[in-house]
Amino acid sequence: MRSLVAREELLLVGNPNAGKSTVFNKLTGGHAKVGNWHGVTVGALSRSTSLGGTEVTVSDLPGIYSAEGGLEERAACDYIRTHADASVIFVAECATLPRALPLFYKLSQHRRCALLLTKKRQFERSGGFLREEELSRTLGVPVLLAEGKSGKRLRAELGALLPLPLARVGRSAGDCYRAPAAKLSRTDKLLINPLFALPLFAAALLFAFFVTFAPGMPGEVLKRLVEGFFTETLSAPARNIPSPVLRGFVADGLLKSLGGVFCFLPQILLLFFFLTLMEESGLLSRLAMLADGVFSRLGLNGRAVFPLLMGFGCSAAAILTTRALDDKRIQRRVILLLPYISCSAKLPVYLTLASSFFDNPFPAVILLYALGVGLAFAVALFLKEPSPPFAMELAPLQIPSPLFVAKALFFQLRQFIIKLGTVILAFFLFSWLLSSFSWDFTYCAAEKSMLAGICGGLKYLFAPIGCCDWKIAYAALSGLVAKENVAGALAMFYGGFPYPAASAFAFSVFLLACSPCVSAIAASARELGWRSAIRNALVQTASALLLSYLVYFLLTGGGVYALFALPPLAALFILGKKGIEKIRRRRTRFAQKLHR
Amino acid sequence: MKLTELKVGERGIVRSVESPLGGKLRALGLCEGETVEMLAVSPLKGMYLVGAGGIRIALRREAAECVLL
Numbered sequence: 001m002r003s004l005v006a007r008e009e010l011l012l013v014g015n016p017n018a019g020k021s022t023v024f025n026k027l028t029g030g031h032a033k034v035g036n037w038h039g040v041t042v043g044a045l046s047r048s049t050s051l052g053g054t055e056v057t058v059s060d061l062p063g064i065y066s067a068e069g070g071l072e073e074r075a076a077c078d079y080i081r082t083h084a085d086a087s088v089i090f091v092a093e094c095a096t097l098p099r100a101l102p103l104f105y106k107l108s109q110h111r112r113c114a115l116l117l118t119k120k121r122q123f124e125r126s127g128g129f130l131r132e133e134e135l136s137r138t139l140g141v142p143v144l145l146a147e148g149k150s151g152k153r154l155r156a157e158l159g160a161l162l163p164l165p166l167a168r169v170g171r172s173a174g175d176c177y178r179a180p181a182a183k184l185s186r187t188d189k190l191l192i193n194p195l196f197a198l199p200l201f202a203a204a205l206l207f208a209f210f211v212t213f214a215p216g217m218p219g220e221v222l223k224r225l226v227e228g229f230f231t232e233t234l235s236a237p238a239r240n241i242p243s244p245v246l247r248g249f250v251a252d253g254l255l256k257s258l259g260g261v262f263c264f265l266p267q268i269l270l271l272f273f274f275l276t277l278m279e280e281s282g283l284l285s286r287l288a289m290l291a292d293g294v295f296s297r298l299g300l301n302g303r304a305v306f307p308l309l310m311g312f313g314c315s316a317a318a319i320l321t322t323r324a325l326d327d328k329r330i331q332r333r334v335i336l337l338l339p340y341i342s343c344s345a346k347l348p349v350y351l352t353l354a355s356s357f358f359d360n361p362f363p364a365v366i367l368l369y370a371l372g373v374g375l376a377f378a379v380a381l382f383l384k385e386p387s388p389p390f391a392m393e394l395a396p397l398q399i400p401s402p403l404f405v406a407k408a409l410f411f412q413l414r415q416f417i418i419k420l421g422t423v424i425l426a427f428f429l430f431s432w433l434l435s436s437f438s439w440d441f442t443y444c445a446a447e448k449s450m451l452a453g454i455c456g457g458l459k460y461l462f463a464p465i466g467c468c469d470w471k472i473a474y475a476a477l478s479g480l481v482a483k484e485n486v487a488g489a490l491a492m493f494y495g496g497f498p499y500p501a502a503s504a505f506a507f508s509v510f511l512l513a514c515s516p517c518v519s520a521i522a523a524s525a526r527e528l529g530w531r532s533a534i535r536n537a538l539v540q541t542a543s544a545l546l547l548s549y550l551v552y553f554l555l556t557g558g559g560v561y562a563l564f565a566l567p568p569l570a571a572l573f574i575l576g577k578k579g580i581e582k583i584r585r586r587r588t589r590f591a592q593k594l595h596r
Numbered sequence: 597m598k599l600t601e602l603k604v605g606e607r608g609i610v611r612s613v614e615s616p617l618g619g620k621l622r623a624l625g626l627c628e629g630e631t632v633e634m635l636a637v638s639p640l641k642g643m644y645l646v647g648a649g650g651i652r653i654a655l656r657r658e659a660a661e662c663v664l665l
Binding site: 065095096098099103123126128179180181183184189192193194289290292293296301302326388389390391392393394 | 620625638649653654658
């Protein structure tokens with residue numbers, strides 16, 4: 001006789017930054033992204049686990065302030081409505097319980113539910129007071145604490161409560177709860193003072209870049225070690241392979257390509273380390289508040305800081321986090337800006353190109369990053385619309401947990417290795433085959449290969465920057481799959497960059513401004529639709545080519561002539577902006593006519 | 597009086613929230629009857645940081661002007 005296993009569905013619901021994803025990870029052993037920021041979780045994440053002998057599907061939903069909120073909030077409420085039989089675990093921070101209770105009351109009607117409280121230590125340190133047992137009696141639902149409990153213990157406690165009781169949730173916490181004072185600490189007063197905080201943030205970012213890229217610094221030292229491992233330790237035995245085809249594949253292809261990408265892993269991890277520290281400590285929240293003044297002049301708001309900073313890590317992930325932006329128009333514009341923010345995948349390419357000319361590539365790399373940010377701001381100005389009213393909650397300041405930071409880095413390391421072992425390796429194998437064999441499948445030099453034939457036509461696109469070369473065209477094309485492939489392709493063909501510095505810089509500018517990789521295009525299509533995503537990618541690539549031509553022209557002595565080009569360029573900018581405003585006004589009038 | 601007229605350290609009780617962001621502000625904690633305290637004002641008066649029931653909310657001038665005390 002088969003035993004029946006009870007099945008349950010639990011929805012983790014609550015305000016943003018309440019700790020739902022942390023609870024999800026504890027209950028399921030999952031790896032939902034967590035962070036000290038409102039809007040980290042985008043989209044529902046579900047996973048099965050066993051709680052007290054019951055098979056349970058736990059779903060982590062994006063944070064909700066109210067059912068009438070932004071894109072993600074409405075999506076989360078729709079999810080709750082369509083899963084009418086699911087039980088609700090309302091996750092709330094102790095400090096924000098009074099705000100959360102009206103939402104809990106609304107969502108828990110005619111549902112099985114429980115209340116899970118987080119961040120109690122912080123709440124008590126700031127002067128708050130709470131008695132859980134009394135709260136449970138007052139509210140009429142089981143109340144659990146999440147802090148300081150292992151996943152196993154939390155699963156056992158929750159499992160013992162299943163099935164959860166039908167709610168008769170009270171609206172108020174009564175006398176068993178006292179809110180902490182909202183006073184600002186001395187540190188907080190400094191961190192929201194722009195005269196102190198903005199230079200501090202700028203210094204922190206510069207420090208992060210310095211430690212990651214500068215010669216003699218940990219990032220660069222680790223990179224050399226990894227590089228040496230591939231070029232010396234592994235290459236030496238590979239050179240003794242008797243078969244020329246296999247030797248070419250392993251020594252000249254595989255090790256060069258993979259090594260050319262893998263050696264940047266320490267620097268990528270360092271960059272993610274600093275980003276994680278900023279996010280987890282609550283500094284990002286304060287930066288968003290300070291940056292709102294500038295961002296509002298660009299037609300954006302301070303919350304755009306998070307996806308833009310995430311863009312330094314990964315464009316695709318950054319595009320997904322734009323869902324947390326309340327306004328669809330702002331979301332669309334931020335997605336258009338993100339390709340100009342140099343992601344970590346472009347870092348190997350910049351370093352490969354800069355290292356071909358400079359012993360210290362640090363200033364060149366910083367210049368490219370700064371240029372990317374400048375371009376993003378220019379595009380934001382070009383597309384500017386009036387910014388709607390804006391409000392946000394300030395995340396608490398906290399010391400990042402070393403365990404949390406280590407887990408976040410491990411997750412990034414795993415993602416990188418998976419990408420290296422799948423997409424990049426597959427692309428390398430594909431490109432090595434095409435570049436080593438002719439159309440009649442004879443092993444040949446690269447110039448006579450299938451790849452040379454396919455990319456032969458594209459090389460003329462790069463003639464104006466002094467590198468009319470099918471290998472450069474191929475390297476640029478390979479960046480569409482993954483930007484790291486550009487470094488791998490250059491390493492495979494040249495070991496560096498064989499053209500003058502002006503061409504290298506112009507090529508870097510092209511890579512900086514062109515379409516992002518297919519992952520980012522797919523993420524963009526999810527938010528904006530495929531037509532918009534592909535159109536944006538084509539426009540970005542075309543404008544990137546033109547920009548690279550202009551940069552090369554300026555660097556090769558055309559600077560004087562550029563002075564004459566400035567007025568028509570400025571006129572083009574203004575006319576283009578007026579054209580876009582005209583199109584918007586026509587669309588608004590059309591939409592108004594439709595609604596009458 | 598408007599929320600923007602509160603000086604840093606001063607408190608007030610929210611009388612009404614007349615803003616396109618009204619639902620969001622109420623959900624954040626700026627409800628009618630709630631006591632708010634002005635915690636900080638950015639130098640160019642672009643952003644106002646208020647405390648309400650243990651929560652810190654940063655809001656732009658246009659949104660803060662719609663909160664009446």
